[in-house]
Amino acid sequence: MESLTTRFKHVSYLWDEAKAAELEGDEVALLIYRSNLLGADLRLTNYGGGNTSCKAMAKDPLTGKETEVMWVKGSGGDLGTLKRSGLAALYVDRLRSLTNVYRGIEHEDEMVELFNHCIFDLASKAPSIDTPLHGFLPFKHIDHLHPDAAIAIAAAKDGKRITQELFNGTIGWVEWQRPGFDLGLKLKECLDNNPGIRGIMLGSHGLFTWGDTAYESYMNTLEVIERCAEYLEENIKNNGQVFGGAKIKSLPAEERLKKAAVLAPVLRGYCSSYTRMIGHFTDDERVLEFINSNDLDRLAPMGTSCPDHFLRTKISPLVLNLSVDEDVSDVKAVQQKIAPLFDAYRKMYTEYYEACKHSNSPAIRDTNPVVILYPGVGMFTFSKDKQTARVAAEFYINAINVMKGAEAVSVYTSLPRQEAFNIEYWLLEEAKLQRMPKPKALSGRIALITGSAGGIGKAIAKKFAGEGACVVINDNDENRLEEAKAEFTKQYGKDVFDADLLDVTNAQTIHKTFETAALKFGGIDIVVNCAGLSISKPLEEHTEKDWDLLYDVLVKGQFLVTQAGVEIMRKQGTGGDVLNIVSKNALVSGPNNAGYGSAKAAQLHLSRLNAAELGKDQIRVNTVNPDAVISDSKIWAGAWAEGRAKAYGVTVEELPAYYAKRTLLNEIILPEDIANACFVFVGGLLDKSTGNVLNVDGGVAMAFLR
Structure with a gap:
């Protein structure tokens, strides 16, 4: 195991043979184990992103006969914390038979409801939109992840060529397409046309890898991502300047934090014009390298490529036009500079919505930015709660990694605006939002x-x-x-x-x-x-x-x-x-x-x-x-209690009852x-x-x- 542990430089080999041996014979347990290992390394996939599956034989509760069942990560959830209850279980033959009723890509969304006719375990999680992407591939174990190293290649202008050359034709390529039933068919077509490949790269999106066992799938996944990361590292090293080189220098760490603390409430106020938001700040070195660079003005407006990144960070960030030595303590002066930036962002977002909306699109949502970049200082993110704001920052760092890699090997390309809109305002995404619990009374406070x-x-x-x-x-x-x-x-x-x-x-x-x-x-x-x-x-x-x-x-x-x-x-x-x-x-x-x-x-x-x-x-x-109020109070632990007891002519132990008896409700x-x-x-x-x-x-x- 030591040799395998040290073999990988860009990903973590975490497989424990003794632990896996305890799970031998239970393919679902091995799926959970593998998923947790993959989710534990954020270089392999984002929080809440990606999905994994396995196919195994199980006894049909209606016929008593053995039938093939696919267990796949259900809608929502996170690989790192995935449990059996987070899986959807479907009859493989029924899922594949849906091709008989598929009416084409224009009717893609209606297929999601039909997944319910394929459910094997009625207590399982609701199937996600990615279910057919696993179902139409024949492999026993499949990993679909969003590693920065792979997406950097997938989002490069020459991504298809690079993938072909880097893996000598053993990794297939499928152009960008919104996840769903039709994309599942495209994956099968790619495999049929390229028998013997070990995985498929999805343009601008992510990576599919597989194996006949949980371990084979795990190793295949690590090896492919490791090779992508090695390739990027070599090119970044040889490229010399990252993001066109530094345009400005960062403030010292202590000054960055001081400035961020002063400015954060001002930004939060603007971001809360629609609903009250919670903020997050980071001055991570990867963020500073990007926001201080000459290429910031070119790359930032392009937005992200991977749908997982985009959904959490919005169409593009807002870049503050404040100088690094700006006196942000002069609130009115800062507001005069920032207010027009927010007005312009809201106008841009509204125009994006109006240009891309469909007749049945949900109503426009909050037009404020999620990600705000302050060159020389750091990145602010704002969302409905702290976890969502923090995760948005993590996803934008993923996007920075992708841009850095893509620029090192080719030219970065983002999702076209219409494709981005189709993801953001997808009716299935809207339905998911509508199912979310109602905010609590103090949410956002x-x-x-x-x-x-x-x-x-x-x-x-x-x-x-x-x-x-x-x-x-x-x-x-x-x-x-x-x-x-x-x-x-x-x-x-x-x-x-x-x-x-x-x-x-x-x-x-x-x-x-x-x-x-x-x-x-x-x-x-x-x-x-x-x-x-x-x-x-x-x-x-x-x-x-x-x-x-x-x-x-x-x-x-x-x-x-x-x-x-x-x-x-x-x-x-x-x-x-x-x-x-x-x-x-x-x-x-x-x-x-x-x-x-x-x-x-x-x-x-x-x-x-x-x-x-x-x-x-x-x-x-x-x-x-x-x-x-005596319970758990430091006030009552010392001389105060003694003084009050003395004043009222009772013992300290008698004080709670004494106070209760003198009230109209006789309550402690x-x-x-x-x-x-x-x-x-x-x-x-x-x-x-x-x-x-x-x-x-x-x-x-x-x-x-x-």
């Missing part, structure tokens, strides 16, 4: 909740994440934050949250955390001021240090965090929400509470002042007043209750509400607003 490594703050962050938001959790306690990060990673995954140390009394850490939000997600929509502490002492024992600490954390902290959040919201121009977690104590006078109670009262009035000032920006400011208040109240304000039903206070205290009559 980004929330920063202070003090969110535990207690109320963590409950709010979880509630918002569960409702579709991206969240930035933070705390001044590093150990507590690490525990929260592990919990959020396990529960939500890396695309839903980011984490940062934040001290609300330190403006530097506040701005750093908002930069994190801008770089990771593109900006901010919801700020929740939740960080707090409590000190309960009689007047004579209260120190000046106690007083300053309370006012620094509760009042100054709320002020500084709100100020930083509002700055980003104004850049976006899409409004926003500020929620302040205050307290019943802002309204109720009690013993041993001069510092804490007065600071809470200041927080409450600061909320009103901010609401009055920020309404013109469509930024809503509202307050949630909890009382006695939990962090989740406060989280639900916050969601009420931002979930869409109270979009015209600002300056309000919602008490979540079980009913404390003295805290009624009057």
Whole structure:
């Protein structure tokens, strides 16, 4: 195995003979194993792209006789994480018999529904449009992948000739055609005309390879892609200048990130004119090589070739005409330069739609760009959620790799505009979009909740994440934050949250955390001021240090965090929400509470002042007043609980029951209750509400607003 592992330089040999031996005799299990290995190497195929299949004999549940069945990756899903439930299983003879009813390429789409008449396993995944591409080929195991190295050749002007010469005629060639039943027939025709070939290159699209066993197919796939990659490497090395050489130099890494963090909210605002978007930024070296090059202006407008790339990155990127040393902190000046670029892009996209649409085409979709290139700085991508935005960036890097390879061996060619439109606005793609789950209430929103490594703050962050938001959790306690990060990673995954140390009394850490939000997600929509502490002492024992600490954390902290959040919201121009977690104590006078109670009262009035000032920006400011939320709270872990127990003449252990009994509803208040109240304000039903206070205290009559 060692020799095979080291034999491949451009792809990863991951086959484990011992593991495969355990699966011997189960062709479907070997298909899953092979698929997962292929999907684990992004040089072989893109996330969610490609499909694999196997054909084997199985007992027909109706006749009891052995029949040939094809298991193929179903619609959607990803090879790297594919499971048996992600496969479609079809009778091979029935699938091939559909040629008897095929009415020609003009009626291509009607064949998809007929796949249902070929289903062998009624519990299997819905068959994808690529099903006939596997079905009409006779091989037991087939891989259809989108490796950059192969697509670079497939997208080259001389791709057919290069393929013929590179593989001495052992790889066939089929010109670009939209995937479907007819393309399956074209693959069979290519094989019939070229018996003995080991694979087929699809013009501008990808690669088909096969074998009689799962291992043979795997090795054939690796060998073909390795040879393509070697050929590209040789030519790139001999070519000298990549993309015509560098036109500009990149900023130093730290400056790139600073500039991207400042600019991201502005770009997000423009990209969110149709629906609120989540952003992603990368300054990957492959991106910088492309966007800094002399050929950028020629290649970028051409768009991508592979349909998988195109569907996720749109017809072409938007290139910013900002100089690398532009002062992007002058927001108005930057907007004056950027706004016409977005107007021109939307006009271009509308004209593309109008020129290419058919009588039955779906309505035009969002006309904003997905990919935005800033020479010298990096690439921004925007989409409906973080994962989609991140994957769009990955796919555009794939497209850059393809352009680089194609230019090194020939001249890059992209999909013709009409063909690209026919993919983007394909009725089958539209039907897939219509079947997608309805967005959650906070989809496309980004929330920063202070003090969110535990207690109320963590409950709010979880509630918002569960409702579709991206969240930035933070705390001044590093150990507590690490525990929260592990919990959020396990529960939500890396695309839903980011984490940062934040001290609300330190403006530097506040701005750093908002930069994190801008770089990771593109900006901010919801700020929740939740960080707090409590000190309960009689007047004579209260120190000046106690007083300053309370006012620094509760009042100054709320002020500084709100100020930083509002700055980003104004850049976006899409409004926003500020929620302040205050307290019943802002309204109720009690013993041993001069510092804490007065600071809470200041927080409450600061909320009103901010609401009055920020309404013109469509930024809503509202307050949630909890009382006695003891669960998972650092406040109640120390002297505060002892102080309150002493003030009320009970023990610390008796406090939860004491607080519950004094409420009208006789209820203990939990962090989740406060989280639900916050969601009420931002979930869409109270979009015209600002300056309000919602008490979540079980009913404390003295805290009624009057």
